[in-house]
Amino acid sequence: MTMKKVSLDMTVYELVQQQPTIVPVMVALGLDGVTNPGLLQTAGRFMTLRKGAKMKSISISSLVKQLQQAGFEVVADDEK
Secondary structure, three states: OOOEEEEOOOEHHHHHHHOHHHHHHHHHHOOHHHHOHHHHHOHHHOOEHHHHHHHOOOOHHHHHHHHHHOOEEEEOHHHO
């Protein structure tokens, strides 16, 4: 099974377009705005996982761990 690569600095909109299976993971983390199409089309175009985690007081290490457990590989922006 190949890991699905994601970056903490991709916009939420990009992530959902490229990796739709990330939505339930994000919701479980408390980033539930991804289920609102209007919000995804607006704020999702500039909100990144990193910014969202900061806004919701979720540690980056916890975010990365949850993503990895869900089968995602978290990469630096220059690796995606």
